[in-house]
Amino acid sequence: MSEYLYVAKDAAGKEVEGKLDANNEGELRMALRSKGLRPIRIQKAGIANQDIGVYLGSLLGVKKSIPMERLMNFIKQLQTMIASGVPLIQAIELFHDQESHPYMKEILASCRDRINGGSFLWECFASYPDVFERVFVALVRAGESSGTLDVMLKRTGRYLENSYRLKKLIRSSMNYPIIVSCIAAGVVTLMLTMVIPKFEEMITSSGGELPLPTKIVINLSHGLINNFALVVGAAAAAFYLVRTYVKSEEGQVVIQKTALKLPMFGRLIVQSGVARFARTMSTLLASGVPLVDGLEICKSASSHIAFEDAIGNMKREVELGTSFSNAMLRQQLLFPKMALQMTVVGENTGNLDKMLERVAEFYEEEVETTIQGLLKLIEPVMLVFMGGIVGGLLIAMYLPIFNMAGSVK
Numbered sequence: 001m002s003e004y005l006y007v008a009k010d011a012a013g014k015e016v017e018g019k020l021d022a023n024n025e026g027e028l029r030m031a032l033r034s035k036g037l038r039p040i041r042i043q044k045a046g047i048a049n050q051d052i053g054v055y056l057g058s059l060l061g062v063k064k065s066i067p068m069e070r071l072m073n074f075i076k077q078l079q080t081m082i083a084s085g086v087p088l089i090q091a092i093e094l095f096h097d098q099e100s101h102p103y104m105k106e107i108l109a110s111c112r113d114r115i116n117g118g119s120f121l122w123e124c125f126a127s128y129p130d131v132f133e134r135v136f137v138a139l140v141r142a143g144e145s146s147g148t149l150d151v152m153l154k155r156t157g158r159y160l161e162n163s164y165r166l167k168k169l170i171r172s173s174m175n176y177p178i179i180v181s182c183i184a185a186g187v188v189t190l191m192l193t194m195v196i197p198k199f200e201e202m203i204t205s206s207g208g209e210l211p212l213p214t215k216i217v218i219n220l221s222h223g224l225i226n227n228f229a230l231v232v233g234a235a236a237a238a239f240y241l242v243r244t245y246v247k248s249e250e251g252q253v254v255i256q257k258t259a260l261k262l263p264m265f266g267r268l269i270v271q272s273g274v275a276r277f278a279r280t281m282s283t284l285l286a287s288g289v290p291l292v293d294g295l296e297i298c299k300s301a302s303s304h305i306a307f308e309d310a311i312g313n314m315k316r317e318v319e320l321g322t323s324f325s326n327a328m329l330r331q332q333l334l335f336p337k338m339a340l341q342m343t344v345v346g347e348n349t350g351n352l353d354k355m356l357e358r359v360a361e362f363y364e365e366e367v368e369t370t371i372q373g374l375l376k377l378i379e380p381v382m383l384v385f386m387g388g389i390v391g392g393l394l395i396a397m398y399l400p401i402f403n404m405a406g407s408v409k
Contacts, residue, residue, distance in 0.1 A: 004028050008037035015040070029118050039119075041127050066104050066131050068164045072157060074104070079153035088149070089115050107131065120144050134297045135159065135280050142287045152287055159283045163276065166364055170272055173371045173378075180382040184389060189224070191393055196221040199397040211403065213396035256305045264377065268370045273307040274339050275363035282356035292318055310334050323347060339363070 006028065008016050016037060022028035032039050074095065081091040092115065096108035111124040122141035125132040136156055143152025200218055203210065210218070224231055245251040260266045280301055284294040295315040302308040310331040317327040325344040328335055339359050346355025 005043050006032065006039055007041040008032050008039045010038075011036050039123065041123075043127070066101060066107075068160070070101060070104060071131070072160050072164065075153055075157040075160065079150055079157060082153060083150040088121060103131075121149070134300050135284065138284060138289055138293070138297050139287050142289055146288065155283060155287060159279065162279055162360070162364070166272060166275060166279075166367060169368055169371055170268070173268070173374050176375060177378055177382055180386060184386045187386070188389055188393070191390070192217075192221045192224045193228070196393070196397060197225070203397070203400045211396075211399045213392075214399050217393055217396040253305050260304075260306055264370070264374050268367065268374065269304060270334060270336070271363050271366045271370060273302070273304050274335060275360050275367055277302070277307060277311065278339065278356045278363065279360035282353045282360060285353035285356070291324060306334060324352065 003019055003021050005019055006017070008018075010016055020028055020031060022031060028042060029039050077095070078091055081094075082088065086094075089112065092108055092112045096105060096112055099105040099108055107124075107128055110127070111121065114124050114127075115121065120141070122137050122144055125140055126137045136159075139152045139156045139159070140149070143149035146152075196217060200221070203214070246255060256269075260269055277298055280298050281294055284297060285291070289297070292315060295311055295318060299308055299311040299315065302311060314324075314327040314331060317330065318324060325340070325347045328343055329340055332340060342355050342359050343352070346352040349355075
């Protein structure tokens with residue numbers, strides 16, 4: 001027998017953790033259900049039973065991941081096979097045999113073994129929260145419970161595509177300034193270490209007092225060349241410290257609150273947050289997920305602290321009997337008037353899920369428009385910034401030559 005660690009929920013919905021000996025996972029699940037517990041997550045106890053790569057990765061803080069394109073492709077193919085009448089276990093087995101991605105293959109092998117042991121598909125997916133979001137798991141669970149897994153997988157695939165498109169749009173708005181900044185840093189480094197020393201030889205050989213800007217540039221060049229290893233080390237250390245702070249909980253709160261107050265970026269954050277919330281909530285409600293559970297899932301799926309707090313407040317108010325639209329109205333600092341009005345109409349007409357879908361579509365288009373405007377604003381600013389730095393260095397080095405030409409006249 002092997003020792004297993006488990007997380008389960010009792011009849012009251014409270015999470016219970018513990019250890020239990022069993023011959024296999026299926027036997028453990030039956031034992032837990034006989035005690036009135038619903039298993040959520042099960043794994044073998046002990047480091048020896050873990051994959052050494054996973055264990056070392058967890059120690060180093062490295063997380064395994066699966067590209068979103070591959071995950072969307074898997075969902076599409078699984079939905080097609082289930083809709084065609086292929087048994088779930090046979091479909092999983094087929095995908096496992098054909099899969100080339102190591103981590104995806106590992107997940108499929110685990111799903112195959114657990115389903116053979118009596119687990120549900122959603123329970124298998126729930127064991128990999130870094131790959132399968134809670135929204136994803138909730139939709140698959142609703143499909144298995146209602147016997148409409150193929151329909152829910154299709155809806156899940158559509159949800160993932162829309163979410164991925166929105167994330168890609170937002171990411172594209174950040175790539176340009178980052179790339180231009182890196183190029184500018186590389187050009188400046190190249191000029192200070194290779195171009196400026198050539199100019200210095202030519203300028204100093206003629207004698208005469210050098211202008212202050214030229215002296216500053218030459219001193220910067222000397223400092224970088226003589227302490228190159230130290231500068232690179234300091235830059236790497238600064239990058240690591242900033243990256244660590246940005247990823248920390250405190251850093252996330254500070255950065256997100258600051259970004260929300262910025263003119264263009266704040267608007268983009270609100271639009272993308274509303275679009276993501278409306279899309280997720282619409283998908284969950286259309287799939288039969290209860291309103292309170294949907295709000296809890298939306299809260300965990302939110303990527304911004306302000307929306308996480310707002311959705312948490314909405315959930316508490318709905319639990320106390322407040323309508324969804326009224327709870328949303330009380331968070332009007334984040335949710336625009338149009339979104340609030342459409343939600344009120346949707347709830348009053350009994351078409352909340354469809355109205356939220358329209359809200360999502362509208363604000364996804366708004367995000368695209370805002371990003372295009374942001375890029376049009378950023379492009380000239382970055383070009384002026386890069387040209388100003390390079391041009392300033394060149395002017396500083398040409399000043400002595402201009403001065404000499406003036407004195408000759």
